[in-house]
Amino acid sequence: MAVVVDLDVMLARRKMPVGVLAERVGITAANLSVLKNGRTRAVRFSTLxxxxxxxxxxxxxxxxxxxxVADSAGSADAGGSELAS
Known part of the structure; x- marks a missing residue:
């Protein structure tokens, strides 16, 4: 499964540069870029x-x-067997 971050879409809709958003949110532009590009593993609720x-x-x-795509075919079988055990 994959969680996709659509931050770039929202930035484009708001016509806001990454640096401005980072400053207003109170995080570094580098950390915001990691989130925007989907390379992060977690996000704090306060940041969200x-x-x-x-x-x-x-x-x-x-x-x-x-x-x-690779997980969708096998995940139903794996989920069913976990419930049965």
């Missing part, structure tokens, strides 16, 4: 809330889940 406040959006506007 600050992003939503500054961008005037909901968390679902920034994050979405997409199943991995």
């Amino acid at each position: 809330a600050a992003l939503c406040e500054v961008l005037d959006c909901q968390p679902g506007d920034l994050l979405r889940w997409e199943p991995d």
Whole structure:
């Protein structure tokens, strides 16, 4: 499974540069870039809330889940056997 970060889409809609968003949210531009490019493993709720406040959006506007193509065929079998044990 993959969580996709659509921060770049929201930045484009708001016509806001990454540096401005980073300053308003209170994180470094480097950390925001890591999040924007999907290379992060975690996001604090306080950071997510600050992003939503500054961008005037909901968390679902920034994050979405997409199943991995390779995992979708095998995950149903694996899930079923875990429930049975």
